[in-house]
Amino acid sequence: MNLLSAENLSKNYADRWLFRELNFGLLQGQRVGLVGINGSGKTTLLKILAGIEPPDTGSVSTRKDTRVAFLGQQPVFDETLTVEETIFASQNDTLAAIRDYEHVVNDPNHKPADLQRVMELMDSYNAWDYESQVQQILGKLGILGELLQRNVGKLSGGQRKRVALARVLIEEPDVLILDEPTNHLDLATIEWLENRLASPSLTLLMVTHDRYFLDRVANEIVELDGGRVHRYQGNYAYFVEKKAEREQMETAEVEKARNLLRKELEWMRRQPQARGTKQKARIDAFYETQEKARTKIKGPEMELSVKTTRQGGKIIEVEHLSKKFGDKVVLDDFSYVFKKKDRIGLVGPNGAGKSTLLNMLTKQLAPDSGTVDAGQTTVFGYYTQTELQFDPSQRVIDIVKEVAEVIELADGSVVTASQFLQHFQFPPAQQYTLVSKLSGGEKRRLQLLRVLIKNPNFLILDEPTNDLDIITLNILEDFLLQFTGCLIIVSHDRYFMDALVEQVFALEPGGKIRQFPGNYTDYREWLQEQPADNAARDAEKALKSVNQASATTAPAAPAPAKRKASFAEKKEYEQLEKDLEQLESQKQDLIGKLNAGTGSHTELADWAAQLKRTDADLDTKGERWLELADLM
The missing domain is CATH 1.10.287 (Helix Hairpins)
Known part of the structure; x- marks a missing residue:
């Protein structure tokens, strides 16, 4: 049965129709992944379906008593509430009982009478099983202890996303609508969320760039393309195959219509004004053919191709690097000599110090001790999580021209800023659009473009996959596979990491960095095979919780005898x-x-x-x- 239905939805944004007369339905038990290029209207459609934003035309209806919960990319809270009050803000009586119980239990000065009262309340609602689920959700998302009493207005972006995710999961709605749920989550938490959302009883609609997540959670893919929806019964891998077939068929149909149009156009020019039935039918068919023939065939996809500055023998030499903030040791005596074509994935829980290490490598942050010595020919390209900074009056092309008027490509040819923007899927008409009118993903793509046109030979990408569409990610991967310089990636996208990195630097408790040969999946499989008392087990626990206490490091166990497939x-x-x-x-x-x-x-x-x-x-x-x- 349909839990949520939308009929004839239309939405115009910035003088452009995102979609017109769009129909959509969500059945009980469907777990739908919504995909499409940046700017196609995915987030807008989710907000309309969730009742957050009204459509210009059309309507959205839900089955009687159906509860819908929405998780946005930028969660909105009552900034005056605490984390605990925000999470348990639902009108659900059972949740209210759990909230009171948690509040009393976490208060070291609680009175016995208060504890007796809340326990009786829990009994009356049979809430104990539910409470254990709530505890599991809060524990997995690292929302414990002092954080529960903190004001939401003082949370970081990652903490706000975790609180919002905890709230919608605890509410247990009939329909869950998630916009980029994996952003700001560490890899272990993503894997936990993946298992939780793969439940057959769950009804889910989500937008995510995480292809492993889509493969393992979604049982249907819906593509929003050119204002229309195309449905594919299966996971992401099935969608990729069937989408290619659909586009080939559409291209063949358009080519056929164009060939037929040439013949019919000659007939139309020779004929007088139509009077007979046969002539009228043929003329009607001509106009249908003409409309089909004018359908735009997708040209070759964006190609990233920039010149890489020549790299000398010395790249970066790091010796005895250490850093701590207060009593927390972020990095302890790290040394490494970077080699040509190093492809490193940097992993660790949120707050472990990944961005701190990158900032020290690029000399944006000074270490407490140790040195970072970069070669004279090393040119950094640093793509950060910081949002693109721009003046409200700036247009897209202005952002590029601030760095370079012309750009040299890998083959030695030179293109203008406007031509290079077209490579990045910014057509001429959009190049003079105000940057403020771009979608979040389009701004991130523009930010990536600015990094690449500096011709770096040492590329650092800190969460490059956030907010980028899957098509752009595939193209970025192709570019990075051909990139001849050094590459460091911090990403929670396991597919992206597996495709590109050849060794993993894992931040462990106490500021140590474990260097592991292989990609992220190789590292995770190796971790799981280690003895429980091994330091690798401590590292795995650290990956699973941002609040993990520091653990002592034991000698590393030997690698497993049987090699896994790369x-x-x-x-x-x-x-x-x-x-x-x-x-x-x-x-x-x-x-x-x-x-x-x-x-x-x-x-x-x-x-x-x-x-x-x-x-x-x-x-x-x-x-x-x-x-x-x-x-x-």
């Missing part, structure tokens, strides 16, 4: 499965031709030679597939 080997394994299926099909086709005996002598000889080559390919690839299957 990310590249996993991709090779998937490709081999497709290749073997294709080769088997070719073999059967060739056998059929040879058995039919209808070909000429030359054709028969050619088919026999092809069959021999196909068999050889099957043997070679089959052996490799078996090797990888054992690792998998």
Whole structure:
């Protein structure tokens, strides 16, 4: 049954229609991932469906007694309330009982009579099981102790997102609408949330750039493209495959319509004003063909291609770097000599000091002790979590021209700022739009462009995936795979990390950094295989809670005897499965031709030679597939 329905929705923003007469429905048990390019209207659609923002036309209806909860990218609170009051602000009587119980229990000076009263209240609502779930949610999100009594107006951006997420999860609504729920969460918390939201009984609509999250949580993908919705019954991997097929079919239909239009246009020019039924029908068909032929075919996707400044022998040498804030040790005696083409993923819980380390490497923050010595040819490109700063009167092209009027590409050619903006999916008409009218994702894309046009050879990306659409992420990944300089990535996007990093720097309790060869998934699998008393287990616990106390470091256990498949080997394994299926099909086709005996002598000889080559390919690839299957 439909829990939420929308009919004929239209919305205009900044003199542009995001969508017109759009229809949408959400069935009980559906877990829908909404995808689309930045600026397509995803966040606006979520707000309309949640009742936060009105549409220009159309209506949204919910089934009787259906409760809808919304988590926005920038949560809005009553700034005068505490975290505890904010989380338990629901009118639910059971939640009110849990709130009173938690308040009394956490008060070290509570009176026995107060404790007796709230326990009786908990009994009357049978709230004990619910209370244990609430405790689990608050614990996993690191909302404990003193933080519960803090005023929400004093929280950081990441803490506000966690409080808002805790509130909607605790409310247990019938429909959950989430806009980028994984932003500001550490990797372990994302994995916990992933498992919680994958429940078959949950009804969910979400926008997220996290492709692993989409794959494991969503059972349907809805794409918002050009003001229309396209539905795909399956997860993200299925969507990618079927979207490509749909676009190929649409391109073929448009090309066919354009070819037909040429013929019909000649007929229209030769004919007098239509009078007969046949002529009128043909004219009507002409206009339909004309409309189809004018459909814009998507051109080649954005390509990031900038010149990289030549890198000398000395890149960065870090010796005995240490830093602490008050009594908290963020970094303790870290040394490392960066090498050419280093591809490092920096991981750790929120507040562990990842941004602090990056700021010290770029000399924006001084260490307490130790040195950072950068080579003379090292040119930093630092993409930070700080929002793009701009004057309200500035237009998109002004932001680029502040850095460079012309940009040199990797092949040595030179393009203007306007031409380069087009590479970044900013068409000429949008280049003179005020920056203030861009969506959050478009501003982040513009910020990334400013970093890349400086031709860096040491690229630091601090949460680059936040607010970027999946299409832009795929293109950014392709660029970074070809990037010849050094690369450090801080990201909660596991797919992004797995595709790009070759070693992990993990921040552990006490300010130590563990250097691990492999990508993020390799590191997590290794952690899980370590003995419980090993330092790696302490590191895993630290990843799971921002409030984890410092732990002592024990000697590292040896790596597991059996090697796991790397990310590249996993991709090779998937490709081999497709290749073997294709080769088997070719073999059967060739056998059929040879058995039919209808070909000429030359054709028969050619088919026999092809069959021999196909068999050889099957043997070679089959052996490799078996090797990888054992690792998998």
